[in-house]
Amino acid sequence: MNFTSDRVRSIGWISVLVVCGAMTLGLTLRVNAVKSQVHDTEKRIVWVKQDIDFLETEFQTRSNQQALRQLNDLEFGYKAPMAGQYIEGERQLAALGAVAGPGAPQPIRYANAEKPEGDESSLLAMVSPVTGATAAALPEGDEKHGDKAAPKGRDPEREAIARDAAAIGKRLARIEVAEAAQQ
Amino acid sequence: MNAPASFSLGTIPTTVSTGRRKLVNVRQRSLLVAKMRTLWILAVFVLVTVCALGRITYLGFTGVTPRHGELGDLLVPDRGEIVDRNGVPLARDFRVYSLWFNPKAMTEGSALIQSPEEVAGRLVRIFPDLDRDELIGKLRSGKPGYLRKSILPEDANKVHALGEPALEFPLEATRFYPQGSMAAHVLGYVDSYGHGKVGMEQAFNDRLISPEGRAAPSVLSIDFRVQSALEDELSTAITLSKAKGAAGVILDVDTGEILALASLPSFDPNHVKPTDMVISAEEARQGDVPHGFNRVTNQVYELGSTFKPITVASAIDAGVVSDLGKQWPATPLHVGRFTIHDLHNYGASLNVPETLIHSSNTVTARIADELGGVRLKQTMEALAMNQRPYVELPAKGFPIWPSGEWPRLRTMTVAYGHGIAVTPLHLASAYAALVNGGIWRPATLKKLGASEVPEGRRVFKASTSARIRQLLRMIVQYGTGRKADAPGFRVGGKTGSAEKPGVGGYRHHSLIATFAAAFPMDKPRYVVIAMMDEPQGTAATSFQRTAAWNAAPVIQRVVPRIGPLLGVMPDETRDIDISDLKPLVPQGSDGE
Numbered sequence: 001m002n003f004t005s006d007r008v009r010s011i012g013w014i015s016v017l018v019v020c021g022a023m024t025l026g027l028t029l030r031v032n033a034v035k036s037q038v039h040d041t042e043k044r045i046v047w048v049k050q051d052i053d054f055l056e057t058e059f060q061t062r063s064n065q066q067a068l069r070q071l072n073d074l075e076f077g078y079k080a081p082m083a084g085q086y087i088e089g090e091r092q093l094a095a096l097g098a099v100a101g102p103g104a105p106q107p108i109r110y111a112n113a114e115k116p117e118g119d120e121s122s123l124l125a126m127v128s129p130v131t132g133a134t135a136a137a138l139p140e141g142d143e144k145h146g147d148k149a150a151p152k153g154r155d156p157e158r159e160a161i162a163r164d165a166a167a168i169g170k171r172l173a174r175i176e177v178a179e180a181a182q183q
Numbered sequence: 184m185n186a187p188a189s190f191s192l193g194t195i196p197t198t199v200s201t202g203r204r205k206l207v208n209v210r211q212r213s214l215l216v217a218k219m220r221t222l223w224i225l226a227v228f229v230l231v232t233v234c235a236l237g238r239i240t241y242l243g244f245t246g247v248t249p250r251h252g253e254l255g256d257l258l259v260p261d262r263g264e265i266v267d268r269n270g271v272p273l274a275r276d277f278r279v280y281s282l283w284f285n286p287k288a289m290t291e292g293s294a295l296i297q298s299p300e301e302v303a304g305r306l307v308r309i310f311p312d313l314d315r316d317e318l319i320g321k322l323r324s325g326k327p328g329y330l331r332k333s334i335l336p337e338d339a340n341k342v343h344a345l346g347e348p349a350l351e352f353p354l355e356a357t358r359f360y361p362q363g364s365m366a367a368h369v370l371g372y373v374d375s376y377g378h379g380k381v382g383m384e385q386a387f388n389d390r391l392i393s394p395e396g397r398a399a400p401s402v403l404s405i406d407f408r409v410q411s412a413l414e415d416e417l418s419t420a421i422t423l424s425k426a427k428g429a430a431g432v433i434l435d436v437d438t439g440e441i442l443a444l445a446s447l448p449s450f451d452p453n454h455v456k457p458t459d460m461v462i463s464a465e466e467a468r469q470g471d472v473p474h475g476f477n478r479v480t481n482q483v484y485e486l487g488s489t490f491k492p493i494t495v496a497s498a499i500d501a502g503v504v505s506d507l508g509k510q511w512p513a514t515p516l517h518v519g520r521f522t523i524h525d526l527h528n529y530g531a532s533l534n535v536p537e538t539l540i541h542s543s544n545t546v547t548a549r550i551a552d553e554l555g556g557v558r559l560k561q562t563m564e565a566l567a568m569n570q571r572p573y574v575e576l577p578a579k580g581f582p583i584w585p586s587g588e589w590p591r592l593r594t595m596t597v598a599y600g601h602g603i604a605v606t607p608l609h610l611a612s613a614y615a616a617l618v619n620g621g622i623w624r625p626a627t628l629k630k631l632g633a634s635e636v637p638e639g640r641r642v643f644k645a646s647t648s649a650r651i652r653q654l655l656r657m658i659v660q661y662g663t664g665r666k667a668d669a670p671g672f673r674v675g676g677k678t679g680s681a682e683k684p685g686v687g688g689y690r691h692h693s694l695i696a697t698f699a700a701a702f703p704m705d706k707p708r709y710v711v712i713a714m715m716d717e718p719q720g721t722a723a724t725s726f727q728r729t730a731a732w733n734a735a736p737v738i739q740r741v742v743p744r745i746g747p748l749l750g751v752m753p754d755e756t757r758d759i760d761i762s763d764l765k766p767l768v769p770q771g772s773d774g775e
Contacts, residue, residue: 039254042254043254046254046257046258048256049258050257050278053275054277054278056272057272057275057277057359057361060271060272060361060362061359061361061363063366064361064362064363064413065365065407065408065415066362066363066364066365066411069411069415080743080744080747081743081747082354082670082738082743082753083670083671083672083743083753083754084755085554086747086752086754087670088754088755088756112542
């Protein structure tokens with residue numbers, strides 16, 4: 001075939017158009033695919049919002065004022081605080097911490113449970129599976145399992161309970177694994 | 184083309200020059216066509232580029248246009264939500280399953296696979312409140328219809344497990360009120376045709392179904408916590424006093440917004456029964472009203488002594504009472520065949536603070552007599568006592584208003600709240616004007632912005648309002664309203680116990696006991712009205728039927744509950760200054 005430069009150029013243009021057309025088609029398909037995904041996501045958002053509305057309504061119904069009043073009447077018996085229970089401002093609040101004057105009665109002290117310092121583990125609040133004692137009930141000066149090398153401020157007995165609990169946990173885990181293997 | 188043919192014919196030079204010219208022409212034409220095509224393509228490209236740039240610029244300025252398509256509509260309810268002033272939903276659309284019998288679901292044979300008796304028996308096991316015989320009738324009829332509305336999803340699953348294609352459970356939108364019967368008279372309900380009834384559902388019906396009303400919730404002035412506290416305490420008072428009913432309203436004195444409006448006994452808008460709206464003729468004869476009847480805006484009562492501060496304010500305003508220490512005769516007053524007397528003997532004379540503290544009819548009547556019917560009537564008209572109450576609710580009662588010129592006796596009886604019957608909402612608006620500096624504003628159930636508060640109209644001078652604040656506080660400190668005193672909240676107010684009219688005159692044992700209060704009196708923010716309908720003297724109320732023993736304790740219990748919610752903190756070191764009036768009254772007076 002005799003390819004003149006014009007014909008080659010024409011074929012080139014046509015090729016470029018075909019390629020561009022193919023790319024446009026591909027892009028259009030891709031755009032439509034993304035649009036379809038967006039539509040699906042929007043549908044899911046609508047369902048979730050409807051679910052949220054449903055749950056909100058359920059919570060509002062279960063916690064409506066009449067239900068709360070009945071609960072208060074039966075369980076708590078709370079009443080509106082009286083005028084004396086309000087604090088006027090920061091000055092009155094600060095006055096509560098003032099040093100008692102001479103001859104003033106001792107303030108009433110309330111019992112409360114304090115967490116061990118520097119350790120937020122809930123494990124220590126548990127009952128020891130070995131000794132049956134609670135961590136809080138243990139005497140501070142008990143040196144039965146005392147570790148002289150223990151860092152200052154940490155209770156060796158509580159650490160021992162934690163170790164015991166961990167050991168029990170490991171043993172139970174091992175038993176479960178063995179049973180699973182038999183099955 | 185044709186050029187080779189022309190060579191063979193004639194003179195060469197001419198032919199050559201003609202052929203060249205033709206060639207030049209062809210070439211020029213081709214070039215022109217090519218240029219034109221290039222220009223066309225360029226123009227198309229420029230046009231596309233301009234369009235693209237234009238679109239990009241438009242999107243850049245306006246952002247992506249939100250689509251209001253099908254999906255967006257799914258989130259918009261069929262009927263707009265109603266919320267309280269803090270945005271807590273009080274009425275909203277909710278989709279629930281219904282049990283629908285569709286006999287055409289089975290294309291061949293009978294509508295049901297099992298016998299109607301068997302299906303009815305199984306349905307009754309799922310829904311024990313259904314009537315078996317009625318169900319059988321519906322299943323046998325072959326007509327489509329509801330077997331039950333509002334069923335739980337788990338019950339729908341149980342029905343599905345019966346394997347009957349004719350039993351369908353479509354998901355339908357219904358109106359739901361999460362707070363149950365709370366504020367039922369304010370909200371109203373929606374009937375089976377989707378029309379709002381009774382309360383704001385009826386008043387806002389057009390708005391709630393409009394595109395704007397569906398898209399954004401309608402905000403009421405009600406605070407649901409305050410509403411709950413008021414209903415709770417009124418309900419307790421009904422139990423304690425064995426009253427027929429009760430009503431209460433809490434109003435913002437500076438804007439006229441209603442924070443709470445309660446009428447008891449109430450109804451549940453989620454399950455409205457026919458008896459909630461209609462009662463028998465016999466019950467009506469006994470003075471009963473249906474539960475759906477709004478006692479605050481629709482029922483008019485003679486509100487008794489609660490009118491006395493209005494009379495005194497009118498007299499102070501007119502200059503009839505300029506010296507509060509002036510002694511007025513307190514002996515029984517004979518007008519024609521009628522005698523006005525007090526409940527107890529308070530001595531030969533009383534001054535104005537003592538008159539209000541003891542709630543003396545005789546002195547109030549004498550003050551009104553001196554004031555004159557014209558001026559008292561003008562005051563009452565300025566307080567809109569001669570019109571239906573100003574509120575959006577459809578149920579508004581017309582006052583029993585003595586028209587024409589008031590004769591002397593009428594003036595005297597109106598002065599202490601007899602011979603005129605208004606709704607508790609009229610009284611609340613009047614008390615707001617008494618204590619807020621003298622401006623009357625219409626009550627509203629719509630939450631108002633700072634710029635939407637109506638200007639109102641002046642009824643009393645600011646100085647008169649200040650005096651009345653002192654006097655109302657004194658009534659609670661030393662007089663008949665002592666049981667309304669909530670420590671630290673500086674409550675002021677007035678009792679009112681009026682006998683209910685019946686066949687052949689007033690019924691002495693059927694009272695309407697009202698307490699109209701405002702707090703805190705050093706700078707009044709809210710008016711609270713509590714009204715008990717026919718309280719019976721019980722051990723809990725020391726066998727008393729009057730407002731001092733029945734309505735006043737409601738105020739004492741409600742105010743500490745709502746005060747902190749509304750930004751009024753109790754303070755026992757603060758109170759209104761009554762030092763100039765204190766010497767005028769002996770401390771610790773008794774009785775109503």
